[in-house]
Amino acid sequence: MTISVLLVDDQPLLSLGFRLVLEAQPDFTVVGEAGDGAQAVGMTRALEPDVVLMDVRMPVMDGIAATRAIVEGGRSAKVLVLTTFDLDEYVYAALRAGASGFLLKDVPPADLLSAVRAVAGGHAVVAPAVTRRLLEKFAPMLPAGPVADQGERLRELLTAREREVLELVARGLSNTEIAGELTLSEATVKAHVGRLLAKLQLRDRVQIVIFAYENGIRSI
Structure with missing residues (x-):
């Protein structure tokens, strides 16, 4: 094609x-x-x-x-x-x-x-490098953490591991890098990302980054 x-x-x-x-x-x-x-x-x-x-x-x-x-x-x-x-x-x-x-x-x-x-x-x-620069640039303007309602929703909706993966995706890490950080296989990380997208009703990795921006989810 x-x-x-x-x-x-x-x-x-x-x-x-x-x-x-x-x-x-x-x-x-x-x-x-x-x-x-x-x-x-x-x-x-x-x-x-x-x-x-x-x-x-x-x-x-x-x-x-x-x-x-x-x-x-x-x-x-x-x-x-x-x-x-x-x-x-x-x-x-x-x-x-x-x-x-x-x-x-x-x-x-x-x-x-x-x-x-x-x-x-x-x-x-x-591009992970650009994502990280974006987070560094905008971090001072973002909430210190997820707003109360959203934070409670995430705790109810996501497992502890899924919340970890969410933060790492928001930092711009690739699946390979997340696997190394959490000592998981890439296939497992991919599965976690897929569940995040489904649970949060997001289209793709880009929308995960936007979601993280808007809810103060980051760990730089």
Whole structure:
């Protein structure tokens, strides 16, 4: 199966670099390039790409507004946000707008390809380094712990182990890292994450991070 990708960035050289990396693989095709969010929305509607690689800070319409428009418009395309550490606060907003994940702009080519394939397959991609930076940046603004009602709900809903996994996912740890931290197998960690998603009625790992932000669940 070929994965169609729309590139959205106001820096042509960056778009060219991503195009070269993607089109060197037999399972990718770049169907277009947009230089701002408004173009991205229109081209997504016209081209129906599988994945939109979305920059954040652009003229006319930024990547957050474009992501929201694409998601709320009912398009099937998945949005993968590209960022730098300087734009962390925009990434959080983009995730809340419905993006399926985020990557750093200097992501190694192999990681970029894996992330686009994962997002196209319906999975979420959260760059752990960026998640940690987000938590460090926003931690002083968050509650000291879950609000009383939510904290009580979590104690009733989740096992002690599931609460541990929730905190570690919120810190941006991968399943491999969580397995090492808790001395569990990766399969067991994956099962715990699956139960967390079901119990909290969340769509993916990205939404776990957002849930943690909004309820002060973090351990940095």
